[in-house]
Amino acid sequence: MADAGSWFDKLTTNGRDPTLPFALSLSKGRTWQDGLRLRASAIGIDLSGSERAPTGVACLDESLVVESAVVRRDADILEWVSARVPQVVAIDAPLALPTGRCCAARACPCARFGIVREVDRLLARRGHHPFWTLLPSMVNLTLRGMALRAIFEGRGLCVVECFPGAVQDILGLPRKQRGLGGLRRGLGLLGLRLRQDATHDELDAATAAYCGLLYLRGRAEVIVDGGVKFVLPRPGCFRSP
Ligand SMILES: [Zn+2]
Numbered sequence: 343m344a345d346a347g348s349w350f351d352k353l354t355t356n357g358r359d360p361t362l363p364f365a366l367s368l369s370k371g372r373t374w375q376d377g378l379r380l381r382a383s384a385i386g387i388d389l390s391g392s393e394r395a396p397t398g399v400a401c402l403d404e405s406l407v408v409e410s411a412v413v414r415r416d417a418d419i420l421e422w423v424s425a426r427v428p429q430v431v432a433i434d435a436p437l438a439l440p441t442g443r444c445c446a447a448r449a450c451p452c453a454r455f456g457i458v459r460e461v462d463r464l465l466a467r468r469g470h471h472p473f474w475t476l477l478p479s480m481v482n483l484t485l486r487g488m489a490l491r492a493i494f495e496g497r498g499l500c501v502v503e504c505f506p507g508a509v510q511d512i513l514g515l516p517r518k519q520r521g522l523g524g525l526r527r528g529l530g531l532l533g534l535r536l537r538q539d540a541t542h543d544e545l546d547a548a549t550a551a552y553c554g555l556l557y558l559r560g561r562a563e564v565i566v567d568g569g570v571k572f573v574l575p576r577p578g579c580f581r582s583p
Contacts, residue, residue, distance in 0.1 A: 384558060385428040386550025387419065388506065388543045389435040389490070391483035398543025401426050402551040406533045410544035416486075420493065431494050432504040432554035434546060435487030436462075436475040438568030446481045461503075461567040470508035491570070502557055502564075502571045506549035512575045515549075518542040525549075 388398035393415045399422050400410035413419055423431060439446065442455030457476035465472040473480050487503075494501045510517050515528035525545050529536060534548055553573055556562040562573040 383426065383428045384551045384554030385423055385426060385431045386504065386506075386547040386552070386554060387423075387431065387433045387435075387490075388546035388550060389419075389433055389483060389487055390414075390543075391480070391486060396541070396543050398541065398545070398547035399423070400544055400547035400551045401428060402534070402548065402555055406535055408534050408536045408540070408544075408548045408551070410537060410540055410547055412541055412543055416490065419490065423494070423499070424497070428499065428554075430500045430502060430554040430558055432502050432550040432557070432573065433487055433490065434504055434506050434550050435490075436480065436484040437487045437491045437501065437503045438475075438570040439484070439488070440475055441568060443476070446476055446485060459567050461565050461572045464565060465505065465508055468508075470505065470511055472505060472508070502554060502573045504550040504553045504573055506546040506553075509549050509553045509575055518545060 383404070384402050386398075386400045386402075388400075390397045396412045396414060397419060398410065399413055399419060400408050402408055411422060413422055436459065438459065440455055440457060440459045442452060444450065444452045447453070458474045462472050462474055475484050491501045507517050509515075510525065510528070513528070513532070516524035518525050522542055522545060525542075526536060526540070529545065529548060529552070532552060534552060536545070536548060540548070553562060553575060556575050557564065557571075557573045561576055563576045565572040565574070
């Protein structure tokens with residue numbers, strides 16, 4: 343595992359992306375962690391494809407304390423989010439159909455446009471191994487993610503899509519499949535304060551929330567596909583060329 347602390351220490355911010363409503367201009371010499379402490383609130387959701395399976399939710403406040411939980415029903419997700427008023431909700435699920443698709447039905451004429459989004463292809467080219475948006479095993483997750491996105495946006499929330507596995511790859515954190523201990527330690531090196539018994543779903547939700555904070559601070563790469571903002575940590579921020 344890469345030393346997350348080393349790049350973290352290198353992060354000093356002296357600018358902002360003016361297109362981001364919540365990005366703050368941080369004075370030179372301040373650390374990124376100081377910046378996050380100023381003001382921010384992001385929720386990450388590690389969404390499952392079914393209300394029967396666990397969905398991780400995590401909220402990061404400006405002190406990087408992670409408040410997280412495991413929920414199942416849409417109603418519980420909505421209640422958890424609406425109790426917190428985040429500035430961004432980062433969801434780990436495809437939030438749009440591939441360009442040209444009007445639905446997910448395999449019998450529809452739109453099926454000729456395929457099951458893959460451009461952002462999926464981009465992630466694959468970069469070696470992050472995404473699942474295609476309309477792979478049969480992904481359809482329920484995609485439709486659920488799109489429905490939640492519509493509800494959140496209808497409530498005036500800013501919603502972005504996030505893939506915690508790719509975030510972890512970029513940050514040099516081990517993915518949860520390699521054991522929770524390494525991922526928990528890596529998130530701790532980023533400054534996140536997690537519950538000791540947080541589940542893998544909660545750790546992925548916390549990863550998404552962290553990426554949401556990077557987005558708020560203008561420190562994320564934003565890829566727009568199908569009207570959805572897909573966010574990743576901006577590689578240039580913390581990796582040597
Ligand atoms: Zn269709």
